Amino acid sequence: MSDAAKTKSADVAADPGRKSMDDIMALCKRRGFIFQASEIYGGINGFWDYGPLGAQLKKNLKDAWWQDCVLSPPTGPDGREVEMVGLDTCIIQHPKVWEASGHVGGFNDPRVDCKQSKGRYRADHLFVLQSTGKMLAKPMYAFIEGDEESEKRAYKLMAKYLKTNLPLPPDQTDVVPLAQIPLSEYHRLVGPDANEPGTLTEPRAFNLMFKTYVGATASEDDVAYLRPETAQGIFIQFKNVVDTSRVRVPFGIAQMGKAFRNEVTPRNFTFRSREFEQMEIEFFCHKDDAAKWYAFWRDWRLAWWRSIGLGSDNLQLREHDKDELAHYAKEGAGTSDIEYRFPFTYPGFGELEGVADRSDYDLRQHQEHARVKLEYFDTERGELAPNGQPKGERYLPNVIEPSAGADRGVLAVLCEAYTPDDTRPSKVYMKFHPRIAPIKAAVFPLVNKDGMPEVADKLARDLKKRYSIIETDAKQSIGKRYARMDEAGCPFCFTIDGDTLKDNTVTLRHRDTQEQERIGIDKVASFLGEKLGLQEN
RNA sequence: GCGGGUGUAGCUCAGUGGUAGAGCGUCACGUUGCCAACGUGAAUGUCGUCGGUUCAAAUCCGAUCACCCGCUCCA
Numbered sequence: 001m002s003d004a005a006k007t008k009s010a011d012v013a014a015d016p017g018r019k020s021m022d023d024i025m026a027l028c029k030r031r032g033f034i035f036q037a038s039e040i041y042g043g044i045n046g047f048w049d050y051g052p053l054g055a056q057l058k059k060n061l062k063d064a065w066w067q068d069c070v071l072s073p074p075t076g077p078d079g080r081e082v083e084m085v086g087l088d089t090c091i092i093q094h095p096k097v098w099e100a101s102g103h104v105g106g107f108n109d110p111r112v113d114c115k116q117s118k119g120r121y122r123a124d125h126l127f128v129l130q131s132t133g134k135m136l137a138k139p140m141y142a143f144i145e146g147d148e149e150s151e152k153r154a155y156k157l158m159a160k161y162l163k164t165n166l167p168l169p170p171d172q173t174d175v176v177p178l179a180q181i182p183l184s185e186y187h188r189l190v191g192p193d194a195n196e197p198g199t200l201t202e203p204r205a206f207n208l209m210f211k212t213y214v215g216a217t218a219s220e221d222d223v224a225y226l227r228p229e230t231a232q233g234i235f236i237q238f239k240n241v242v243d244t245s246r247v248r249v250p251f252g253i254a255q256m257g258k259a260f261r262n263e264v265t266p267r268n269f270t271f272r273s274r275e276f277e278q279m280e281i282e283f284f285c286h287k288d289d290a291a292k293w294y295a296f297w298r299d300w301r302l303a304w305w306r307s308i309g310l311g312s313d314n315l316q317l318r319e320h321d322k323d324e325l326a327h328y329a330k331e332g333a334g335t336s337d338i339e340y341r342f343p344f345t346y347p348g349f350g351e352l353e354g355v356a357d358r359s360d361y362d363l364r365q366h367q368e369h370a371r372v373k374l375e376y377f378d379t380e381r382g383e384l385a386p387n388g389q390p391k392g393e394r395y396l397p398n399v400i401e402p403s404a405g406a407d408r409g410v411l412a413v414l415c416e417a418y419t420p421d422d423t424r425p426s427k428v429y430m431k432f433h434p435r436i437a438p439i440k441a442a443v444f445p446l447v448n449k450d451g452m453p454e455v456a457d458k459l460a461r462d463l464k465k466r467y468s469i470i471e472t473d474a475k476q477s478i479g480k481r482y483a484r485m486d487e488a489g490c491p492f493c494f495t496i497d498g499d500t501l502k503d504n505t506v507t508l509r510h511r512d513t514q515e516q517e518r519i520g521i522d523k524v525a526s527f528l529g530e531k532l533g534l535q536e537n
Numbered sequence: 538g539c540g541g542g543u544g545u546a547g548c549u550c551a552g553u554g555g556u557a558g559a560g561c562g563u564c565a566c567g568u569u570g571c572c573a574a575c576g577u578g579a580a581u582g583u584c585g586u587c588g589g590u591u592c593a594a595a596u597c598c599g600a601u602c603a604c605c606c607g608c609u610c611c612a
Contacts, residue, residue: 022605030548030562036603042585043603103612111610113538120538120609208612228612264538264610272611344606425573446570475564479572486572495571507571516571 021343024418025269027428031487033057033414034270046266046274048407053488056438056469058277058410062256064308064435065279065404070254077296083251084281085241089233091258092214092224100369101232101362103209104225112178113201114191121192123203126178128189129154131162132171139197141190142178150192157190178203210260210274226260231401233257234282235362239374249376249397250285250293256406268344270407277406282358284397286378290357297402298336298355305338305352305409309433310416314341316349338404340412352412353404360396367396417489424514425479430489431512434531439490441528442471444481446497446507456496459506459521467528486511492531494524 028034032051036043050058066086068074073082098104112121121144130140139161141154158173159166181189187198194200210226213219227233234253241253256279266272285293302317320335335356339349367374374396381393417430434440443460445452453474460472471490473481478495485493495507505518508527519527 025604026548039603041602045603101612111538113609122610261611267605267611269604427573444571450570452570477569477572477574479574481573482571483573497570509571514572 019343019415019418019420021269021415023420023428024343024415027418027430027487028054028414046263046272048270048273050410053438054410057413057432057436058406060436060438060468061308061409061413062277062279062406065256065304065406066254068304069252069279069281073252074300076250077292083247084254085245085247085251087234087237087241087253087255088257089230089237089255091227091260092212093227093233093236095224096369097232097236097366098209098225098228100365101235102365103228112203114194114199123178126192127175128178128181129158129173129175131158131173138188139190140181140185140188142200143192147192153192208261208263210262228261229259229403230255230257230278230280231282231403232362234280235366235399236370238282238284238363239372242376248380249378250283250289252281252283254279254281256280268342268350270411271342271344271350273407276408279404279406279409281402283400283402284376285400286381286395287360287398290359290398290400293400294334294355294357297400298338301353301355301402301404302338305340305412308413308436309431310340310412314416315339315352316341318349340408340415342412342415350408351405352408353402355400355402358399358401360398362399363396424483424486426483426486429486429511432489432491434491435533437489437491439469439471439485439488440467440492440532442473442481442485442490442493444472444478444493444495445474446478446495448474450498451501452496452498455500455521459494459496459524463525463528466525467532482509482514492528 025034031053033054035049035051037047037049038044070084070086073084076082095104112123112126114120125145126142127145128140128142131138139157141157143150143154155166155168159168162168162172183202186200186202189200190197191200209228212224212226213222214224215222234255238253241247256277258275259278260275263272263274266274270276281297283293283297298317302315305315306312316339318337318339320337335354337351338353338355340352341347342350344350363374366372375394376397377392377394379392380390382391385391413432413436414430417432418428419431420428430437432438441463443456443463445456456472456474460470463470471485471488473484475481482493489511491511493507493509493511495509497507499518500506500521504521506521506524507516508519508524509516
């Protein structure tokens, strides 16, 4: 901050590397954006609550997403308005949902810790180089699959032990997966980063899902899980939506809601929380069109984040490398992350939204596990019948999934908006896009007498009928009230003064420039409507 | 999970064994007529929590919780 203080606010605003996360967190607490969950009990790791301003900010962000994705969707690559419907499914579903999705069984990969090097490894990524023949009490060397350095190290150590040169005689050693080494032999095992044997722990499972029980008896037969993603609720209701809402492929189903993951390390304020909210679209299309729709959503979602105020320099698109791809995306057209440059990731970026081609993986999995046909009959495809009509085609649609983190979105918006400015009394202001600003406007009587409060109250009441959150405040000096609004990120203030009583004009004060102008009191509503991007008249 | 750091008023922090502090903010009254103005006054703390040492602990010791940083992890 000491550097930032000497810098022009515009420079600081554009450069998150100059913003202090501590200062942003302090403001979030001070102004009631974000509180630590269960704070009076000492807090609870990985959980955060939203205060009055934060709750409104988050609601505005979610409303903007719902508005732009569901109620007023964009024009697709085929030139037509995208077809989209909403859905709201349960946090708790049948346990088999998570078996089908691969969340149970497939992904609670066991980990192995090294007591000496403090390293942690995926057990299925570790291989062991051992000498054959008389194995008793001889050391074995673990290395990481695909990691040449650790593999070379293991061979070098083995060569040293066998007192031979590299390459090792092939008949004296072999390589086996760690899983084949019995626990009783771990005392002979040298870890990939250790220099003595016996430092590796036994493989331990990490289950990232929250476990709970359905029913008051709570026996092991009643185990259920809190959803780790909202997506599966969409997949398992896919058939109902198709059967009841007249949608036709290509179309999307949108849903937002809480999801839960027992993150190993909750970190970076709300960025990695154990309870978080997702805004997900599952877009269903024919396999032949998947690449086209994937590119469309990837680009459109990036543009959307820009439209709500995330600066272009701090936002980037990153295509995943092949080896990064999740199990469900291996067959797809690709995965990319929309990333924001947070102060705590600077100069790197952190994921805001992932856009993935999930192929038909999920529908296929549920079709198999539930033994229910989930195929879609497309009447516009297939070869032509003699009457000139297509015969139709039956298929499992491909899925393009733009999956955004609502809390990460709020955090990015907070970081982007945070603008130190030593020249103004508040020393900082929150430069929210008017569309998502929690307080849209403030109405102040310049002084609390001479008929001004009455006029201000009337204007505020009129505005409140149409716009969310209009602040009124008649206490203390006008400068103090402007400063408070700067920290809350209120974009516009309207001040009633002596002249208002004579000529019906008010002072309009702009947050970002601190400029003032006079406009007619009857123009205030239409001005706000235009600035907030709402229909007026 | 490991290592380092931090935890005192709403916020930022001072306080190294002897009665709990400052600035800012908040609130009230007065004044003020466009940028945290001024005056007067007020409220606010089990010094993160629990335990130990001591005549006496915010201060020393132990444990624990939370947050920050670095590893690790993040389907």
